[in-house]
Amino acid sequence: MIACWPVRNASRTLFCTAPWLLLATLLTGCDLDGYPEDLRYPPRTDVLVVDKPKVDAPREQGFERPGEFPKVILAGLPEKEKEQLTIDPANLKDDQRNVLEDELTKRFGTPAAPRADIGDAALVAQLKLDDDTLRRGSTVYRQQCLHCHGLSGDGRGATAPWVNPHPRDYRQGVFKFTSSSQDEGRRKPRKEDLLRTLREGIEGTSMPSFRLLPEDDLEALASYVIHLSMRGEIEFQVIRALVKGEESNVPETISAYLELIRGNWQGAQTSLIKPPTYPGDTLKTEEERDKYLRESIARGLGLFARAQAEGNLKSAGCLGCHSDFGRQSAYKYDAWGTIVKPADLTTGVYRGGRRPVDLYWRIHSGINGVTMPASSSSLTPEEVWDVVNFLQVLPYPKMREKYGIKLEQPPK
Amino acid sequence: MQKFWSILFGATMLAALLLFIVAPFVGWWLPKNVATFGGGIDGLYYLILAITGFFFVLTEAILVIALWRFAGQPGKKSVYQHGNHQLEVIWTVVPGVILLVLAIVQIKVWADVKFIKNMPKPDGTTQQMEVLAKQWEWRVRYPSSARMAEWASNPKAAEDFGRNPHLDDIYLPNEIHIWKGDADKDNKVLVHLKTGDVIHSFFLPNLRLKQDALPGKTIPVWFAVTEYNLEADPQSTEAEPRWKEKDIWELACAEFCGTRHSMMRGKLYVHKDKADFLKWLKHAEAEQDRHAPLASR
Numbered sequence: 001m002i003a004c005w006p007v008r009n010a011s012r013t014l015f016c017t018a019p020w021l022l023l024a025t026l027l028t029g030c031d032l033d034g035y036p037e038d039l040r041y042p043p044r045t046d047v048l049v050v051d052k053p054k055v056d057a058p059r060e061q062g063f064e065r066p067g068e069f070p071k072v073i074l075a076g077l078p079e080k081e082k083e084q085l086t087i088d089p090a091n092l093k094d095d096q097r098n099v100l101e102d103e104l105t106k107r108f109g110t111p112a113a114p115r116a117d118i119g120d121a122a123l124v125a126q127l128k129l130d131d132d133t134l135r136r137g138s139t140v141y142r143q144q145c146l147h148c149h150g151l152s153g154d155g156r157g158a159t160a161p162w163v164n165p166h167p168r169d170y171r172q173g174v175f176k177f178t179s180s181s182q183d184e185g186r187r188k189p190r191k192e193d194l195l196r197t198l199r200e201g202i203e204g205t206s207m208p209s210f211r212l213l214p215e216d217d218l219e220a221l222a223s224y225v226i227h228l229s230m231r232g233e234i235e236f237q238v239i240r241a242l243v244k245g246e247e248s249n250v251p252e253t254i255s256a257y258l259e260l261i262r263g264n265w266q267g268a269q270t271s272l273i274k275p276p277t278y279p280g281d282t283l284k285t286e287e288e289r290d291k292y293l294r295e296s297i298a299r300g301l302g303l304f305a306r307a308q309a310e311g312n313l314k315s316a317g318c319l320g321c322h323s324d325f326g327r328q329s330a331y332k333y334d335a336w337g338t339i340v341k342p343a344d345l346t347t348g349v350y351r352g353g354r355r356p357v358d359l360y361w362r363i364h365s366g367i368n369g370v371t372m373p374a375s376s377s378s379l380t381p382e383e384v385w386d387v388v389n390f391l392q393v394l395p396y397p398k399m400r401e402k403y404g405i406k407l408e409q410p411p412k
Numbered sequence: 413m414q415k416f417w418s419i420l421f422g423a424t425m426l427a428a429l430l431l432f433i434v435a436p437f438v439g440w441w442l443p444k445n446v447a448t449f450g451g452g453i454d455g456l457y458y459l460i461l462a463i464t465g466f467f468f469v470l471t472e473a474i475l476v477i478a479l480w481r482f483a484g485q486p487g488k489k490s491v492y493q494h495g496n497h498q499l500e501v502i503w504t505v506v507p508g509v510i511l512l513v514l515a516i517v518q519i520k521v522w523a524d525v526k527f528i529k530n531m532p533k534p535d536g537t538t539q540q541m542e543v544l545a546k547q548w549e550w551r552v553r554y555p556s557s558a559r560m561a562e563w564a565s566n567p568k569a570a571e572d573f574g575r576n577p578h579l580d581d582i583y584l585p586n587e588i589h590i591w592k593g594d595a596d597k598d599n600k601v602l603v604h605l606k607t608g609d610v611i612h613s614f615f616l617p618n619l620r621l622k623q624d625a626l627p628g629k630t631i632p633v634w635f636a637v638t639e640y641n642l643e644a645d646p647q648s649t650e651a652e653p654r655w656k657e658k659d660i661w662e663l664a665c666a667e668f669c670g671t672r673h674s675m676m677r678g679k680l681y682v683h684k685d686k687a688d689f690l691k692w693l694k695h696a697e698a699e700q701d702r703h704a705p706l707a708s709r
């Protein structure tokens with residue numbers, strides 16, 4: 001350093017090192033290029049919740065305090081029941097655990113070099129699970145999603161304990177808001193559903209909109225989420241089967257579940273629920289449409305509010321959970337063991353999207369992983385539309401007035 | 413070599429000054445102003461910059477000269493001074509007068525931008541939207557095209573937009589869509605600003621507009637633009653209209669609001685005219701339509 005020589009003694013040390021320290025600080029900066037090459041997906045250590053409890057969460061339990069997640073899985077449930085519903089991966093034999101980890105790494109790669117060796121090239125192409133897309137996905141995931149959704153998609157990132165609802169844990173293979181018509185239990189989202197969640201965010205939660213990211217990056221993110229979900233679900237199912245003693249050969253078990261999960265994802269992509277034409281649309285005049293809407297809303301209120309069928313009037317049984325239109329909803333457990341609350345339908349905030357078709361899908365096939373059931377077997381499409389129409393009016397005071405709905409007199 | 417520090421400080425200050433003079437010519441300056449009131453705000457900014465810049469250069473020059481002049485005089489005794497009453501009066505009164513002048517000069521600009529009585533009324537011609545800030549996004553609510561058509565014939569109906577959402581309102585995150593409009597006719601935009609959680613700040617650098625959003629309050633914000641930045645994409649079709657930006661105009665959060673504060677960004681899209689805006693709005697409506705043609709792709 002030229003500037004150093006006229007300066008003497010103690011100030012020389014400071015003067016000579018300070019610029020270098022500053023330079024070093026500036027150059028370190030942030031590494032935005034993706035995960036380190038030697039990083040592995042951590043093996044699963046947290047308990048598996050294998051079934052939803054059949055009971056409501058005790059009311060005094062409430063939501064946990066900020067920072068307590070994930071210590072509070074199935075909080076408030078008696079120890080004995082908790083034991084029946086959970087499986088601890090610690091009970092896995094050491095050799096089984098090692099084989100499982102090796103096999104998963106072989107098939108799904110590492111965070112820096114993810115791959116989807118799932119033995120179905122057509123599905124890989126359809127869902128864009130090729131190496132390049134996944135690598136791009138993991139880089140963007142690291143920048144945008146990691147801090148909530150965690151390295152392995154476990155929903156236990158650094159921010160996760162502090163937000164409620166908690167970030168989704170993909171490793172169950174369950175996504176709440178889907179538009180595919182598969183049976184519950186094997187229902188997967190269409191890729192378009194994941195993309196929509198990325199673009200619109202989830203209103204009323206901490207999931208923001210990523211609408212401004214380039215289209216390619218969103219596509220890559222959705223691919224990577226599918227990758228994490230497949231990997232996590234196979235790990236989940238194999239640990240469950242091994243600890244329960246249903247299976248003992250790790251590679252065979254992996255193959256069996258891979259085939260199942262692959263099929264479910266594939267099935268979802270082509271099973272969009274297309275709601276039949278909205279009945280009000282075939283009407284010609286404004287008066288007819290208004291009359292239809294008025295009657296439809298009244299029918300919707302009836303379906304929503306009736307505790308049980310009366311004569312030929314059906315009940316959709318909504319009030320059982322959405323007590324007082326959702327303002328007094330009971331606490332429920334979901335498939336992840338956390339405590340959730342059926343939506344307050346008077347607020348106009350819809351997590352799964354607020355378009356009529358979003359509400360139609362929610363009512364038609366329920367919400368995966370929580371206690372909201374499908375109504376497709378009990379309600380006709382027209383009746384589902386009735387409930388949608390009613391729900392769309394419910395949050396707005398002037399609309400309620402117009403259509404004669406009174407919040408002050410909650411239906412019993 | 414006793415003059416080293418004065419040379420170092422002098423050179424650094426000179427370099428900073430040069431950099432500062434060069435900056436506007438190489439694009440390191442304020443983003444383009446597209447607001448009708450932006451000129452007034454920039455004028456104030458330049459006035460304050462000129463005053464503070466002048467005194468900054470003056471005091472730094474005195475400092476450097478003093479360093480040069482009195483450096484390296486071994487054995488020389490310091491002179492102790494209790495103070496100089498006259499000097500103190502001067503350096504108190506001069507800034508006091510300057511502050512008073514600034515306080516008076518800025519009144520008109522501030523009143524134009526922030527006084528509610530100067531804001532556009534929510535009537536048939538004012539463009540309206542509600543912006544709900546939340547960690548970490550901007551959720552914008554627009555009136556539907558039917559609702560806007562109603563306002564044209566019945567301006568009173570536009571008054572309750574901020575308080576009364578309708579079921580056909582359009583909700584979109586992170587995108588502020590407006591049209592350029594004609595001066596004194598329909599170019600004014602009224603934003604009903606709310607926050608769902610903590611304090612955020614609604615900041616549009618190109619409009620020189622910044623307003624905090626406070627929990628529990630709906631704060632009116634207004635602006636009018638002088639240019640547009642959206643053009644029809646050549647690949648645009650009737651069924652799937654697309655646009656591209658001539659220029660990127662950012663929306664940002666200017667109040668630290670949590671870990672993802674820096675990612676809380678959006679964009680300001682200004683359409684050429686109302687017809688172009690309605691084309692976009694109708695497309696957004698189709699997305700919410702009961703037939704759901706777009707969702708059933």
